[in-house]
Amino acid sequence: MPLERWRHWVALASRFGAPIVGGYVFTYGFVAFAALAGLWLGLSFTESKTLAWMLSLVVYLVAILWGFAARSVTVVWLVLAGGGIAMSFAAWALSREII
């Protein structure tokens, strides 16, 4: 039984962690990527960053809502954390390309 209980708590932590922690990772990558995209689209970097931060609040909000509504926690983790890491890496690499 203790193992059952332990599993229950891990599942619960994952249920809340996926939208909140995963969503943060996604937002983190999004801001860097969006700031870069804005620059590429012709905004000044200051404006581009401001827009990225404004959108980031909406992105994180949607990520949280979706993360709670989605059926599979694993999918939430994969999309949010995976997407966030991918965008972070892309922003890191691309920003060094275009200087």
Add this chain to the structure above:
Amino acid sequence: MRETFRQSMAYLHTWLGLALGFLLMVIFFFGSLSVFDREIDRWSIPETRAPAAPLPSFDKVVLPIVPSVKPDADDMARAAAEVIGPLPPVETLRATGIWVGSNHRDPLVRMFLEFDIPNKPVDPNQDHGHVHGNTAIDPATGQRLTGGLEDRLAIGTRFFFPMHFMLHVEWAMLGYWIVGLAGMTMLAALVSGVVMHRRIFREFFTFRPEKNRLRSTLDLHNMTGVLALPFLFVITFSGLLIFADFYVPSVTKLMRPLEKSQETAEAGRTGLPEDPAGQPGQLASVDKMMSDAKARWAERGVPGEVGFVSVTHFGDVNAYVTVGRDNVDRVATQEEIHFNGMTGELMYENPPTRPIEAVKGFLYGLHFQHFKHWGLRWLLFVGGLIGCACIATGFLFFVEKRKRKHAAAGSIGSSVVDALAVTSVTGMLVATATMMLANRVLPVDLPAHDTWQKSIFWFTWLATLVHAGLRSKPVASGGASSAWAEQCWAVAALATMAVLANWVTTGDHLLKTLSDGYWPVAGVDIVMLIAAAAAGGTAYVLSRRSQFFTAAAREMSAPAVGSQNV
């Protein structure tokens, strides 16, 4: 994850709301008080109860004060942890940046100084470090604030205001992170709250106080939530946006080389030097630049006063001076003109704001509230309190809905939530009123006068938690905690005593402040009296209701015994 989208939104709303609602209560309440932070400052430091003052002469008043201001000890400690090698002694540091500004609600002129430090930062993504010092100028004397007034606790700007964005949890900046998470929770709670209810617009007009308590609590929760929905969303959004660069620092962390090159390019476009030249230079007359700026604003059809002046690279030949308009007549933040510090010539005038920056300026301005519009200011204050009511009724609903079920199952869940709700609603008011009273009663020559006030606040709050815990037993068996009524009585008594203590210690009773038209102090007194009356009224109703229920329970049990004979 639940059966339907609506059900999973209800799950999110209930459990995230419960987990972070207690903090949201604190954030919204102290945020509301911060709308009147300068007024609370005046109340808490009676020596500074004077009319608001304009910016004094920079050349004659501000500059002579600069050498006397030293970096803050706390900030030195923070910087020491972020750089390599020991910091140079405080006495050898010279100010390299000056900011001085006035506010239409403040009799003191605030001054912030920046000092360059030579040490390399530990984090290579960081620019070279600074330490900061600050002071306030009393325009009546043209001197730094004296008589120990500088060290006195300005409860509004130095305690209530920071509470609402960092909870005074300084370790690892944890307080800021917690508030950020709570803010995101608020946004999620607002959206999920709307999704949960099919008949949102009917609920907008539904309040059935005569119905059972469960129903009327929910009505009040929905009504306050929907009524203030646009306000609650925008104030939370703008608050989060102010700290967004801190919460999500990925641009700097991941793309520092690009960011740096972009900053250099943008600085090149403005012509404002990014770095000092390393050669000492003598500052030209800043007063002249201030009048020049005013003339330019008048020419453009936006005449106004100077709200702030800042000097970048102070003491260097690359120094430049930024003069900002006091934007009392609009929500959005500053309009700025930059002058060459050596020659006083115009260097760069910020171009008309582009859409993205204009939206940001409006959102920042709405949150910082530098405008001069008392109607809007009160509206924002009341909006914040409606937010508090919405959060508090959320707790009440949670407890009311579950307590009988929990009682039947032998769970203490709802009694714990009820005790925490008491602490975060009435307990917070008790602690706040006690602090205000302590501020007036403690002798000012008491060593660590400010620490005393803060400690009294925290320990009182802790005491209300203990009290709520001790009184919460009836909730576990489906009843009501008497802590609500008892703490309401305490709020009524303490807030009234604070107003009386203000009269006794300063002579500024309401008749005097009202006839003098000194609204900062009169306003704080009036709000405390209204709070006392509301708390007293609530306490009265709650105690009567509990007497009624006790009597009703007795009557109910009597015929029940008799009925067995029938």
